[in-house]
Amino acid sequence: MEQRISLITLGALDMDRLAAFYEALGWKRTPSPDGVIAFDLLGQTLALFPLEKLAEDIGLSVEDLGCGAATLAHNLPGMEEVADLLARAEKAGATILKPAQDTFWGGYHGYFADPEGHIWEIAFNPFSPLRDDGAFRWNGYGDAS
Structure with a gap:
């Protein structure tokens, strides 16, 4: 595995509100498939994805996914x-x-x-x-x- 992170995904409860926050800081969205809001960074992308869908994709409940430190x-x-x-x-x-x-x-x-x-x-x-x-x-x- 190379020493890099390609994508950072934040599980979002309210996609529109969270996207509006990052846009208020001056970030610009990049075209993305339905259900994902993405912001290109220098060599990486920050993605917003519905929390319940992220938990489902991983195979965990939202409660088990929790918040990492x-x-x-x-x-x-x-x-x-x-x-x-x-x-x-x-x-x-x-x-x-x-x-x-x-x-x-x-x-x-x-x-x-x-x-x-x-x-x-x-x-x-x-x-x-x-x-x-x-x-x-x-x-x-x-x-x-």
């Missing part, structure tokens, strides 16, 4: 952008879980939950600069451009 992260090129994006997310319907603040490791971050509880970390990491195209590079891994 996972977060999604969005890194920014500068510290000053973190609080701005958290404010935009809150205006779009997110709940701020942790306001923008310094981290113990030398970065700056905060957390929000989207309208259905999916948790996002919004961060600036001075040790992991973004490429010119916005791609994240853990600890500067790979070519700088």
Whole structure:
């Protein structure tokens, strides 16, 4: 298995509401088959899929599927952008879980939950600069451009 994630699927209770939230943050939908709302990312896609259909596809009940202890992260090129994006997310319907603040490791971050509880970390990491195209590079891994 290659070290990459191709698709991140969020089980959604209200597809339209959740899609509207991400669109309010400036994301654009990409054409997708019926029943799936997709947003292309840099080398990945974020998909919204009805929670009950996701559980059915996996072969679990919605209760057994539950909520995993996972977060999604969005890194920014500068510290000053973190609080701005958290404010935009809150205006779009997110709940701020942790306001923008310094981290113990030398970065700056905060957390929000989207309208259905999916948790996002919004961060600036001075040790992991973004490429010119916005791609994240853990600890500067790979070519700088």
